[in-house]
Structures are given as structure tokens and as C-alpha cells.
Amino acid sequence: MTTPSRLPDPYGQxxxxxxxxxxxxxxDKGVVIAGDIRIxxxxxxxxxxxxxxxxxSVDKAKEMGIDWWESDPALSSRARHDELTRENAAxxxxxxxxxxGRVPREAP
Amino acid sequence: MTGLRYVYAVCRPFGAALQSxxxxxAGDPPRLLPHGDLVAVVSHVPExxxxxxxxxxxxxxxxxxxxxxRAHQQVIDALTAVTTPLPLRLATVFRDDSGVRVxxxxxxxxxxxxxxxxxGRVEWGVKIYVEAGPVQAAGQAGPAxxxxxxxxxxxxxRRQTRASDDLWxxxxxxxxxxxxxxxxxxxxxxxxxxxxxxxxxxxGRNVLNAAYLVRREVSEEFVETVDRTKDDAPGIRVELTGPxxxxxxxxxxxxxxxx
Numbered sequence: 058m059t060t061p062s063r064l065p066d067p068y069g070q071x072x073x074x075x076x077x078x079x080x081x082x083x084x085d086k087g088v089v090i091a092g093d094i095r096i097x098x099x100x101x102x103x104x105x106x107x108x109x110x111x112x113x114s115v116d117k118a119k120e121m122g123i124d125w126w127e128s129d130p131a132l133s134s135r136a137r138h139d140e141l142t143r144e145n146a147a148x149x150x151x152x153x154x155x156x157x158g159r160v161p162r163e164a165p
Numbered sequence: 166m167t168g169l170r171y172v173y174a175v176c177r178p179f180g181a182a183l184q185s186x187x188x189x190x191a192g193d194p195p196r197l198l199p200h201g202d203l204v205a206v207v208s209h210v211p212e213x214x215x216x217x218x219x220x221x222x223x224x225x226x227x228x229x230x231x232x233x234x235r236a237h238q239q240v241i242d243a244l245t246a247v248t249t250p251l252p253l254r255l256a257t258v259f260r261d262d263s264g265v266r267v268x269x270x271x272x273x274x275x276x277x278x279x280x281x282x283x284x285g286r287v288e289w290g291v292k293i294y295v296e297a298g299p300v301q302a303a304g305q306a307g308p309a310x311x312x313x314x315x316x317x318x319x320x321x322x323r324r325q326t327r328a329s330d331d332l333w334x335x336x337x338x339x340x341x342x343x344x345x346x347x348x349x350x351x352x353x354x355x356x357x358x359x360x361x362x363x364x365x366x367x368x369g370r371n372v373l374n375a376a377y378l379v380r381r382e383v384s385e386e387f388v389e390t391v392d393r394t395k396d397d398a399p400g401i402r403v404e405l406t407g408p409x410x411x412x413x414x415x416x417x418x419x420x421x422x423x424x
Contacts, residue, residue, distance in 0.1 A: 065388045068405045083234045083255040086412035094258035
């Protein structure tokens with residue numbers, strides 16, 4: 058009989074496991090079952106691909122100055138918000154050019 | 166609050182208890198939901214975080230994703246210690262227990278087949294890296310002397326190119342040989358895309374990223390085989406991870422023809 062206790066000690070696993078290795082498996086491998094909550098995997102495919110390019114750990118990435126996800130609108134809600142703000146300002150500017158009288162300047 | 170059901174894995178019923186301290190993705194301990202001769206391992210998760218909209222937003226948050234992935238893997242890991250789990254992909258979520266039961270019933274046949282195929286087996290990950298820049302790795306001791314002339318320069322370039330070509334072809338040969346050796350000790354193997362060197366945090370360039378499905382009782386031997394190769398090749402690094410649940414072999418298809 059095979060007993061799990063015969064397994065060798067973990068290598069590069071457990072708490073210390075490389076995040077890239079874990080993500081590779083839990084996002085990309087394993088059985089795909091459509092649950093009641095359906096998320097389009099294509100939506101996160103982008104994330105998966107980018108992550109594959111990335112990271113041993115988030116902290117490490119930050120240490121290395123890699124924080125693209127914070128400024129990538131596809132990956133960060135904060136960045137999306139910033140982008141909306143920018144877009145808003147740009148639109149307001151454009152409107153002002155077209156019709157200077159109608160659009161109030163931002164309150165000083 | 167009852168919440169939604171997050172499903173980690175499907176297993177055959179098993180006698181052993183899970184670690185008592187074990188918590189799942191939202192801090193809730195995983196529970197066993199038996200149905201017929203299968204067991205789903207589930208935990209309760211709040212709708213506020215796992216509804217479609219919330220989940221989509223969370224998945225774009227790297228910190229959240231990292232924490233959830235680790236929690237998911239931790240449960241799978243605990244299961245692997247006591248049984249052979251069929252790991253599901255991250256964020257497989259149902260409304261309630263009965264939704265999970267229906268799913269178990271609908272896919273019973275295929276779950277059984279896959280569980281039989283994986284029974285008593287685990288996955289080992291093996292990555293091979295070519296260490297450092299090929300030129301430095303293969304170059305003779307110390308930095309090259311400043312070329313005294315154009316001809317010197319060209320000669321030096323040629324030497325460096327040859328050294329780097331040499332390391333790459335050695336690495337390729339090494340990877341092929343190791344993959345062949347390990348495949349012969351495994352029931353199945355998969356080659357994954359190499360992880361990117363610049364950012365994965367691992368030094369060197371990843372030239373092989375493979376997964377092997379190995380019976381528990383020969384795992385020790387498998388690990389020793391990998392260990393033995395480690396010092397064989399200067400400039401080339403072998404990295405072993407595992408034992409993992411058989412993530413890479415959980416899909417429906419059996420062993421590929423000719424692989």
C-alpha cells in the first residue's frame with residue numbers, strides 16, 4: 058500500500074513556494090469547471106500571461122521597482138480610476154476649446 | 166451568513182483528518198462534502214468578495230490574487246498529504262452545497278476516471294536554468310583583457326560567441342537528456358512555457374520547465390535522480406519543486422501519443 062508519509066520532504070514548496078510556480082498551477086492547470094459564478098478566463102488570461110513574465114513575489118517585485126500592475130488600467134482599479142480622471146480632464150479641455158463660454162473652468 | 170461555496174478539489178473519500186489549523190481562501194476551514202463515492206472539498210466564501218463582479222475586480226489585484234492562490238494551494242497541499250486530490254482551478258465557486266452536488270453528479274464518470282489515473286501519484290516540477298550571462302559563465306577566469314587591436318577584438322568576439330554557443334548547446338543537450346531520464350521514471354510528463362528570467366526572481370535563464378507525474382513510492386528515487394544531476398554541469402542549474410498535487414495532469418486527456 059502506498060502511504061503519503063513515504064513522500065520525500067517538500068522541495069521549494071509550502072509557505073516558501075515561489076509565487077510564480079503556484080500561480081502557474083492554480084491559474085493555468087487543474088480541472089476547469091464552470092461554477093455558478095462565471096468569470097471569463099480570458100479576462101484574466103492577460104493577467105496570467107503578464108504574471109508569467111513577472112514575479113517571484115509581490116514584495117520582491119516592488120523592491121525591484123516593478124509595479125506596472127499599479128499603473129496598468131487592465132490590472133489595477135486604482136489605475137483605472139486615474140485613467141478616468143485623466144480622460145475626464147481631457148474631455149473637459151476639449152469641450153472648452155470647442156465652446157469656451159459653456160464649460161466652466163475648474164473652481165480655483 | 167452562509168455565503169458561496171468555493172471548491173478546491175474532488176477526491177475519493179479518505180479516512181484521515183485534515184490539519185486542524187487549516188484555513189481556506191477566505192479564512193474559513195475547508196469542509197468535506199461527500200456525494201456518492203466522491204468528496205468535494207469546499208469552504209464558505211463571502212458573496213461580497215466572490216460574486217462575479219467582485220471576483221473579476223479582485224483577480225486584477227495582484228496582492229489579493231497572491232494571497233488567494235497561496236491559500237488555495239495550502240488546502241490542496243494538505244489534501245495531498247492524506248489522499249490524491251484532483252485540484253480544481255482557482256476560484257471555482259457555486260451558490261450552495263446543492264450546486265456542488267449537481268456538479269459532482271454530472272461529472273462523476275470523468276472524475277472517477279481521472280482520479281483512477283492519478284491515484285497514488287504526485288507531481289514534481291523540474292526547471293533548468295542557464296546561469297549568468299553565457300559569456301561570463303563560459304569565459305575563462307576574469308574579464309577579458311582590453312583588445313589591443315581590431316584583429317584582437319575580432320578574435321575575442323569570436324571566442325566569446327563560441328563559448329556562449331557552447332554553453333547553450335550543452336544546456337540543450339543536458340535538458341534533453343535529463344528530461345528523457347526523468348520521463349522514464351515518471352508515468353507522464355508535461356512541458357510548460359519557460360518562466361521569464363528578468364522578472365521571475367530566479368537567476369539565470371529558464372530553458373526547461375517540466376512537470377512529471379510520479380508514483381509516491383518511487384518519488385524518493387525520482388528526487389535522488391534529480392539531485393544527482395545537479396553538479397554535473399557547470400553553468401547549468403537544476404531546480405526541483407514538489408511534491409505538488411497533480412495539477413498539470415488533472416485535465417481529461419490521457420498521456421499524449423508519442424510524448
